[in-house]
Amino acid sequence: MKNKKISKILIGTNNPGKLREIANLLPKKVKVFSTKDFNLKSPNETGKTFKSNALIKAKYFSKKTNLICLSDDSGLEIDVLKKKPGIYSARWGGKKSDFNKAMQRVYKELDKKDKEWKKKKVSARFICALVIYWPNRKKIYSLGKVSGKISKTKKGKNGFGYDPIFIPNGHKRTFAEMRKSYKYKIDHRAKAFKKIKRFF
Template sequence: MNAVGPRLVIATHNAGKLREIRALVAPFGIECVGAAELDLPEPEETGTSFVANAELKARAAADQTGLPALSDDSGLSVDALHGEPGIHSARWAEDETGKRDFGFAMERVEKALSDAGPEAGRDAHFTCALTLAWPDGRTESFEGKVFGHLVWPPRGANGFGYDPVFVPHGHEQTFGEMEPEAKHAMSHRAKAFEQLVHFLDQSRSS
């Protein structure tokens, strides 16, 4: 993991994502600094996939800071909603003033499912794309997913985003009810991070 050096920019302004990524990186002794702490602007997410948006954000942060940067793009995809909100998960949380409110976003998802009719299933999955970008222009991307179903009303105050309505397969608690360590052991972000660590381990030994 030290292939990225002693300092890594986490290219997100989302405090919840930054907290989770810091927890995942902590065992490797790397100092993580968030994009907001460096006053980096949020680039417009114009990609058409999670990986494309993660690459866009990581490259921008690496270019602006001259440091390796790690970016996350993630979201909730609901089968009955044809994969929505998907890459627009954060936008679904924007209220009329442009402020992000994930309580509002969860209500939007629930209303859309209700409008889809009683036959609509509640299967869903989270996707996380992680991109590591170096100042020389190199990038490596990794994607993880976790499958489950949605519940209503929301349960639990842990996690962030859509966590309180998502129950992963094989479990009864929502991500919002789980202790952080339990979520980190199975989440879409953890699965993508495992691939990242494997890549860096291989790079270090080659």
């Protein structure tokens, strides 16, 4: 049976940066709803993986609104920090998910691990798990990754989250220094979305 294309969707996030980026990936003809339209708070993310946390959000928001929901869980893994912050990426910014605090913590943890880290390549990757959840409980998963390194200093004003300290492989600039329209084409979210594009 041919999949019926999705014509309206709820983007299951309360993060304005993610909302903007996911909405930009969707075809223009798709009607987009946000959690703000329904005044919904986010559920507790109790999963142990990006995929399970994305599912918790997609299922929760879909049940609350009876809409098809697309949710994302994403974060930064730094190899020398044993892949931390990982699924706790937002939580490193404290209760308010302040990413300036989170980035300071990354630098603090790297200093603790190795005072000379700025002279070395600190390999890292961004990971994004996307889940589409239908009210009839059908669900689709997708994973996207982009590898790179940690910048020695914060650079750039574009983007959100850890974008100012992440330089993707093959580039000299951080995600936050890139034009948003360019970053949206090459990042982990774009890679994950390519795999589920056919549903729209």
